[in-house]
Amino acid sequence: MSATLTPSVRTPSPSKRLKSLSREQLPTRAVAGRSLLYAMLIVLAIVYVAPFLIQVATSFKTDADAASNPMSLIPATWSSAAYERLFLNSDFPVWFRNSAIVTVFVTLGRVFFNSLAGYALARLHFRGRNVIFALLIAVMSVPGVVLLIPKFLVINQLGIYDTYVAMIVPLLTDAAGVFIMKNFFESIPASVEEQARIDGAGTFRVFWSIVLPMARPALVTIIILSFQGSWNELSHFIVATQSPELTTLTKGVASLASGQLSQGTQYPLKLAAAAIMTIPVAVMFFIFQKRIMNTTDGAVKE
């Protein structure tokens, strides 16, 4: 940690000196440059944010209003018809429930299995460890989309097609997550666990009550990635299930988009559905924002 902190502590002082120097010498040029920077950033930020504002605004419009005023951020007449329809008159609550179930189990599973395997690969000395690690790297390089048909074949062969088991179990661990945990465990000093080991604690005990609590930052990363990954997953559920009771939000909203449940365009309905499915990941994002973007905080605090 200290190694990465030192340069960021050291660098501001000379650059600040330079900056104050140039500010005295070339005030107009600096002001012009800064205004240009802000102007560019603000325009870009509008481009990035506006679609979401339009989305939320449109979800409260009537169909006719959405079609005639697609850009306005304030509905001509406020209407919650889209939300009423979704929650009271469609399968939307079922989709939401399924997504929630899958996300909770997958996130818990990944936290446990990834850290277990990551710890073993980082710390335990056993024959075959290098082979396992090499295979893990190989598996990580297989692109997910290539697995659509293969996954269906296995799920079908195992007789678990169209069940929660098929939706959850294949996602319970991921090679990238194991890799992240392994890297983290290698970065923390081994002395604490060795102490516990000498005191007679078993391997699992050391892992569970000493190592895992120290791994909180990495676990948060795993939680963020698996929550986001399983909530936003589409292709796996397409090949693992077909019945309406097992439809997730991604699959359900995709079917909405291609025109089921609706005559005409019904944009407010579709956008409301898309907006609601964005809320959980958005909440997650804002809770862990510091953690996701921690790369720059050191310099900001200076």
Place this chain on the structure above:
Amino acid sequence: MSTPVRTSRRSSIRGGETASGWLFTAPMIVLLGMFLVVPVLMALWVSFSDWNGRGSPFSSTVSFVGVDNYSALLGGGGLAEQDFGTALRNNAWYVLLVVPIQTMLSLFLAVLVNRQILRGRGFFRTAFYFPSVTSSVAITVLWLFLFSSTGAVNKLLAFIGINGPNWFNDPSGVLHNILGVFGVENGPAALTGNSFLGISFWEWLAGPSVAMSAFILMAVFTTSGTFMLLFIAALQNLSGDVVEAAVMDGANGWQRFWRVTLPQLRPTLFTVLTLGLIGAWQVFDQIYTGTQGGPGKTTLTPAYLSYQSAFTNQAWGQGAAIAFILFVIIVVFTLFQRWVLAERKVSARRMRPYLQSPTSGGFK
């Protein structure tokens, strides 16, 4: 007395470690083996078989057909070849545009947001990153609305006097349209007469369709934030000393960026390009949600075609074969890129000014 105790304890610890090592990794091995390695092997078999989706692919009614599925795609002369060629064409243009644009934009955003003087950079970072956390399904739904014929984008274009296209229903190629402005409606016979993978060279050069362009913009919109974070992390880790030295040597901001900062970002640039390339060859969710390959098959991608062949048309062997060809394409592209961006030794000619004595340049 102490010696035997120590050896026995050590061996028991080692023994325990072997057992717990395998025990700890067992869930991962079983899960990844069961749902990654075994499936790939099964699919490999299916890609060489005539399985039609009914029963088990290992039952006696399913027969080995050799490379039939692959040759139908790569030279059969039928619809399968034509569809596969079209899908490759569409995705190749997608990759060609998405990867450079998203890399440049994310680097640009990172450099802007990383300025020391900037206030409110937390807000800007959040704004640029937010599209990355949303699901591709939700973004596609939003995009279908924004880019509908009377949607927000066309309203915006109307403000500056442009009559916007009917985005997701327009199959015309962008490059063909540009040539059309200059009065070129039909290609030369050399291009229209010869074909590769069932489509003429003139069609290969059509560019992405207008519909695909909307998807290209969407990909840039959703991925630039993620890669921006990678670039910011890399910029933060750069030592200020080198830049200071360049300032002392009188390099201006532009030179400092191209000659000093960018070369130091090479590892991150490699990561971003690799991830971008791998991602851009796997377009599936957007197509499934938005256009199902239309209009005029111009948003068909190999990933979606593979799904469609197997699950809709029950041509499982062909679908699996497409997936494996796609796999090979991704691996080849990654290796090629690794080779292009690899650190090379400075050539003798460029090294010469830095060598102290002229004799030391005498290579054997």
